[in-house]
Amino acid sequence: RPARLPVALSANPYEVVVGTGLLARAGGLLSPHLPSRRVAVVSDASVAALHLPTLRAGLEEGGFDIRAEVTVPPGEGSKRMGMLEEVLEQVLAAGADRSTTVIALGGGVVGDLAGFAAAVALRGLPFVQIPTTLLAQVDSSVGGKTGVNLRTGKNLAGAFHQPRIVLADTGTLATLPARELRAGWGEVAKHGLLQGPLWEWCEACGPAAMAGDPEALRHAVLESCRLKAGVVAADEFETAKDGGRALLNLGHTFAHALEAECGYDGTLLHGEAVAVGLGLAAALSARLGHCAQEWPGRVMEHLAAVGLPARIGDLPRSFSAEALIGRMRKDKKVRDGTMRFVLLRGAGEAFTTAEVPPEAVEALLRDEG
Numbered sequence: 083r084p085a086r087l088p089v090a091l092s093a094n095p096y097e098v099v100v101g102t103g104l105l106a107r108a109g110g111l112l113s114p115h116l117p118s119r120r121v122a123v124v125s126d127a128s129v130a131a132l133h134l135p136t137l138r139a140g141l142e143e144g145g146f147d148i149r150a151e152v153t154v155p156p157g158e159g160s161k162r163m164g165m166l167e168e169v170l171e172q173v174l175a176a177g178a179d180r181s182t183t184v185i186a187l188g189g190g191v192v193g194d195l196a197g198f199a200a201a202v203a204l205r206g207l208p209f210v211q212i213p214t215t216l217l218a219q220v221d222s223s224v225g226g227k228t229g230v231n232l233r234t235g236k237n238l239a240g241a242f243h244q245p246r247i248v249l250a251d252t253g254t255l256a257t258l259p260a261r262e263l264r265a266g267w268g269e270v271a272k273h274g275l276l277q278g279p280l281w282e283w284c285e286a287c288g289p290a291a292m293a294g295d296p297e298a299l300r301h302a303v304l305e306s307c308r309l310k311a312g313v314v315a316a317d318e319f320e321t322a323k324d325g326g327r328a329l330l331n332l333g334h335t336f337a338h339a340l341e342a343e344c345g346y347d348g349t350l351l352h353g354e355a356v357a358v359g360l361g362l363a364a365a366l367s368a369r370l371g372h373c374a375q376e377w378p379g380r381v382m383e384h385l386a387a388v389g390l391p392a393r394i395g396d397l398p399r400s401f402s403a404e405a406l407i408g409r410m411r412k413d414k415k416v417r418d419g420t421m422r423f424v425l426l427r428g429a430g431e432a433f434t435t436a437e438v439p440p441e442a443v444e445a446l447l448r449d450e451g
């Protein structure tokens with residue numbers, strides 16, 4: 083039996099269902115949560131080839147009318163305005179009305195793009211997330227952030243649009259390339275560090291999960307979603323002054339700078355950048371005296387054990403400290419030019435702060451780079 087996790091939003095509470103074989107049972111799982119049985123499925127070509135037939139059969143068995151199947155090219159390049167327009171045209175040309183649900187079947191790219199399309203089509207259609215990457219199952223499918231990239235930067239156009247339900251079918255992870263699976267672990271490790279006991283479980287079972295152990299993957303998805311659901315429910319629109327959703331940015335100030343420096347050319351997957359960011363956040367925490375000196379070593383040791391880069395030196399290219407600092411100052415979450423960081427006192431003890439001397443960050447990047 084799949085596990086069901088509540089995301090306790092006051093206006094639109096929903097459930098994250100975690101288990102295997104969910105695609106084949108999608109009709110029965112979805113119908114109680116949707117206004118009609120009309121749906122439009124959005125996917126990418128790789129995921130559609132592997133998993134759309136199973137989902138289609140599951141929906142048809144539940145009496146669903148699949149109005150459209152929209153397939154975009156795989157990869158970050160599809161998260162753009164032109165593709166949003168294309169998805170909208172195809173969904174609406176197929177006769178979607180206000181009770182037609184948009185279903186995203188795929189990774190974070192498809193989820194963000196289809197979710198944004200659902201948010202704006204006819205001023206808002208019901209939306210369902212069926213994430214198929216580890217990253218999407220543990221992170222992007224929960225929380226309601228949708229959007230596309232602009233030339234000016236990543237995720238700069240978007241909307242909050244919560245799904246009616248999330249089906250995280252961990253069986254779909256069996257076809258995911260190993261590098262994508264490991265990248266998703268970057269976010270699992272982040273959730274572990276935020277939560278506490280989950281961190282110790284990551285250290286014990288991470289390598290088994292990365293070897294494809296289905297029970298370890300199921301546990302990682304379930305506990306990650308539990309952590310994220312709790313944080314999101316307490317701060318739906320990221321308005322909390324301290325803590326709240328901002329804690330989910332642990333490692334991300336560094337990660338975004340590394341990704342931006344690479345120009346999103348595929349050298350560095352988001353989860354890999356996050357892994358390095360976690361190592362740097364731990365190292366910065368230690369340098370500023372917030373945690374034990376041996377703590378960064380422990381964080382980096384785990385990341386290395388699951389095959390993730392843990393420090394800038396593990397990456398296939400070099401970075402200039404000045405360039406990275408310049409990127410961090412321009413991060414979308416930077417208000418009034420002050421860099422904000424999430425730091426750690428230990429596992430389960432993260433906090434947000436704007437009180438980090440830029441010299442400390444610069445020195446860290448020079449020494450680690």
Ligand code: NAD
Nearest residue numbers: 128156157189190191192214215217218222227254257258
């Ligand atoms: P992705 O969607 O590009 O998927 C990665 C690759 O895996 C793609 O080539 C895809 O075709 C393939 N794939 C997906 N599922 C597969 C499967 N089961 N078997 C085989 N291949 C499969 O990338 P991603 O890492 O899932 O998501 C990254 C995106 O998520 C970024 O754009 C990022 O900004 C976004 N994101 C959003 C949020 C949010 O809160 N909305 C949070 C984190 C990340």
Ligand code: ZN
Nearest residue numbers: 269334352356
């Ligand atoms: Zn992330």
